Amino acid sequence: xxxxxxxxxxxxxxxxxxxxxxxGEEIVAKSLIxxxxxxxxxxxxxxxxxxxxxxxREEMDFVLATGYGRNSLMGLAxxxxxxxxxxxxxxxxxxxxxxxVIDIGGQDVKxxxxxxxxxxxxxxxxxxxxxxxxxxxxxxxxxxxxxxxLGRLGAMSQKTVGISSTCTVFAESEVISQLSMGxxxxxxxxxxxxxxxxxxxxxxxxxxMVPEVVMTGGVAQNTGVVKALEAELDCPIHTSPLTxxxxxxxxxxxxxxxxxRKSR
Amino acid sequence: MSINVMLDEFKEIAANxxxxxxxxxxxGKKAIGVLPYYAPEELVYAAGMVPFGMWGSxxxxxxxxxxxxxxxxxxxxxxxxxMLLDGTMDGLDGIxxxxxxxxxxxMSQNFRVSMGxxxxxxxxAHPQNRFDENGLAFTVAQYTNVRKxxxxxxxxxxxxxxxxxxxxxxNRSRAARREFVKLANxxxxxxxxxxxxxxxxxxxxxxxxxYTEKLEALNAELAKLxxxxxxxxxxVTSGIICxxxxxxxxxxxxxxxxxxxxxxHESRAFRTDASExxxxxxxxxxxxxxxxxxxxxxxxxxxxxxxxxxxxxxxxRESGAQGLVLFMQQFCDPEEMEYPxxxxxxxxxxxxxxxxxxxxxxxxxxxxxxxxxxxADVLEMNK
Ligand code: SF4
Numbered sequence: 001x002x003x004x005x006x007x008x009x010x011x012x013x014x015x016x017x018x019x020x021x022x023x024g025e026e027i028v029a030k031s032l033i034x035x036x037x038x039x040x041x042x043x044x045x046x047x048x049x050x051x052x053x054x055x056x057r058e059e060m061d062f063v064l065a066t067g068y069g070r071n072s073l074m075g076l077a078x079x080x081x082x083x084x085x086x087x088x089x090x091x092x093x094x095x096x097x098x099x100x101v102i103d104i105g106g107q108d109v110k111x112x113x114x115x116x117x118x119x120x121x122x123x124x125x126x127x128x129x130x131x132x133x134x135x136x137x138x139x140x141x142x143x144x145x146x147x148x149x150l151g152r153l154g155a156m157s158q159k160t161v162g163i164s165s166t167c168t169v170f171a172e173s174e175v176i177s178q179l180s181m182g183x184x185x186x187x188x189x190x191x192x193x194x195x196x197x198x199x200x201x202x203x204x205x206x207x208x209m210v211p212e213v214v215m216t217g218g219v220a221q222n223t224g225v226v227k228a229l230e231a232e233l234d235c236p237i238h239t240s241p242l243t244x245x246x247x248x249x250x251x252x253x254x255x256x257x258x259x260x261r262k263s264r
Numbered sequence: 265m266s267i268n269v270m271l272d273e274f275k276e277i278a279a280n281x282x283x284x285x286x287x288x289x290x291x292g293k294k295a296i297g298v299l300p301y302y303a304p305e306e307l308v309y310a311a312g313m314v315p316f317g318m319w320g321s322x323x324x325x326x327x328x329x330x331x332x333x334x335x336x337x338x339x340x341x342x343x344x345x346x347m348l349l350d351g352t353m354d355g356l357d358g359i360x361x362x363x364x365x366x367x368x369x370x371m372s373q374n375f376r377v378s379m380g381x382x383x384x385x386x387x388x389a390h391p392q393n394r395f396d397e398n399g400l401a402f403t404v405a406q407y408t409n410v411r412k413x414x415x416x417x418x419x420x421x422x423x424x425x426x427x428x429x430x431x432x433x434x435n436r437s438r439a440a441r442r443e444f445v446k447l448a449n450x451x452x453x454x455x456x457x458x459x460x461x462x463x464x465x466x467x468x469x470x471x472x473x474x475y476t477e478k479l480e481a482l483n484a485e486l487a488k489l490x491x492x493x494x495x496x497x498x499x500v501t502s503g504i505i506c507x508x509x510x511x512x513x514x515x516x517x518x519x520x521x522x523x524x525x526x527x528x529h530e531s532r533a534f535r536t537d538a539s540e541x542x543x544x545x546x547x548x549x550x551x552x553x554x555x556x557x558x559x560x561x562x563x564x565x566x567x568x569x570x571x572x573x574x575x576x577x578x579x580x581r582e583s584g585a586q587g588l589v590l591f592m593q594q595f596c597d598p599e600e601m602e603y604p605x606x607x608x609x610x611x612x613x614x615x616x617x618x619x620x621x622x623x624x625x626x627x628x629x630x631x632x633x634x635x636x637x638x639x640a641d642v643l644e645m646n647k
Binding site: 068081082083084085108118119120121122124126 | 616618621630631634635637638639640641642645646
């Protein structure tokens with residue numbers, strides 16, 4: 001029997017990610033473009049992943065879209081699914097023992113409870129940017145540092161600085177007043193990470209934390225937030241180099257299931 | 265008339281309260297705006313006037329109401345006022361402002377001040393302790409005040425006979441709506457969430473005899489259909505109001521039907537009838553208020569037992585739903601405070617639920633769509 005190739009596309013609010021899977025097991029190619037829903041990002045991510053795999057859309061047995069902008073790909077994708085189900089699926093593939101997934105994306109936070117590889121319960125943040133990737137973007141801008149440097153800089157902190165976890169706007173003015181008082185940037189960044197962690201911890205406890213805990217989404221690359229969350233939850237948190245691709249990976253896995261059903 | 269034509273008529277009425285108001289005014293009738301919750305609409309009907317439910321609007325933005333309201337008032341209250349200030353409801357001959365929640369209590373005074381000479385504002389304070397002799401006497405006294413003021417607007421005193429007749433009309437209407445909710449569950453392929461919502465919403469903008477006649481005709485047609493073999497999932501909805509067609513469309517897209525509801529704007533408003541045999545019709549209305557139960561907004565002497573939470577959880581089980589969707593109005597203290605108890609009852613019975621934060625000024629439903637789609641996935645797995 002010939003191999004089955006599936007494409008998973010995750011159109012997030014701030015990035016577009018694609019993964020091509022062979023037989024639901026092997027990652028053939030991946031791509032990531034730093035702009036998301038409503039931009040040229042999704043199409044560019046698709047073009048890139050196909051080029052990386054040296055394949056065409058026609059060679060894909062099933063294409064499944066997920067993420068905030070999933071509906072915009074209805075002509076191209078065979079099906080769309082919510083990113084929560086896809087994140088659950090992707091995380092179970094990477095960490096078969098996972099029971100709790102914390103996904104911090106560009107504009108929301110999701111906590112998923114997983115049993116036997118499928119999502120059985122979930123929580124999402126309320127309509128507020130506090131605790132999300134956007135929160136970190138805003139803070140990085142005020143501090144005049146790059147988002148990707150936050151983790152490294154926060155690790156150099158010597159002192160505890162409290163930053164409110166309730167509202168992005170209030171937290172921003174707190175950061176500005178800390179800066180004007182001459183507080184060290186590294187200490188402020190560390191405070192910001194703890195602020196995100198405490199916000200997310202509330203959500204985790206709402207559905208109940210069951211190890212193992214996996215963190216996905218772009219913010220999982222920020223070691224400062226991961227460490228702060230580990231301390232708040234008192235539990236080790238697993239991450240993967242594929243963390244940003246987790247939604248696309250889950251989509252490609254669901255696509256593989258669908259392709260198998262189709263060919264039966 | 266075909267079912268779809270009837271459903272479309274309800275949809276048209278539900279979407280155009282202003283047009284409805286003009287329609288009744290054109291017939292020379294007077295109309296009274298009735299704010300939530302539990303005002304005795306029967307008295308308005310008995311006075312020969314048309315009651316108009318004022319539950320805010322999904323199409324407006326708070327602008328002029330800001331002049332009077334604190335920012336933490338819920339959008340329902342603020343947009344109800346907005347509609348009185350921006351001319352939408354200018355045809356009204358008065359309004360009744362009940363005060364059952366902590367937002368509505370101060371809000372009643374905002375209405376009074378802002379309406380000035382524009383229209384009479386009838387204040388109605390329900391008692392917290394509504395069961396014993398004193399509670400009933402208090403309700404009767406309050407309702408008597410409302411009765412007098414309505415009589416003044418109508419230009420004639422409201423007779424006991426007229427109230428007794430109104431009670432009959434309203435009981436019949438409530439029964440028809442309860443029947444419709446059951447039929448909508450049996451025929452959820454035809455009565456989709458948006459259509460179900462429109463039918464129940466239209467009740468707030470129609471004279472009840474007219475509405476009931478229409479609804480009974482629809483019920484009769486629905487009853488003739490074979491019970492549908494629903495392949496999707498079913499939920500119970502809970503909250504103050506969930507009438508936004510865009511939000512409800514997300515249910516349809518994900519094959520989620522509404523099996524029953526615990527929504528103030530829907531079933532909570534017609535669960536309880538008033539006695540038709542009580543000698544004093546004012547006492548019948550007071551007792552009806554006392555008989556209301558399992559409600560976030562009403563005092564429950566046995567609240568420690570979480571009777572309400574269990575009632576709602578049982579509703580999920582008995583209606584054949586797999587889960588519950590809670591529409592949480594932003595800034596609604598009563599619903600927020602009740603939530604942990606509802607959650608506990610649902611968790612104890614193993615019923616999955618989601619809480620969607622909403623308000624009437626919401627125009628982007630991206631996050632809610634994601635949550636609803638993910639919830640559909642969870643329910644499907646649990647089926
Ligand atoms: S009960 Fe909630 S939604 Fe209703 S008026 Fe009060 S605060 Fe607003």
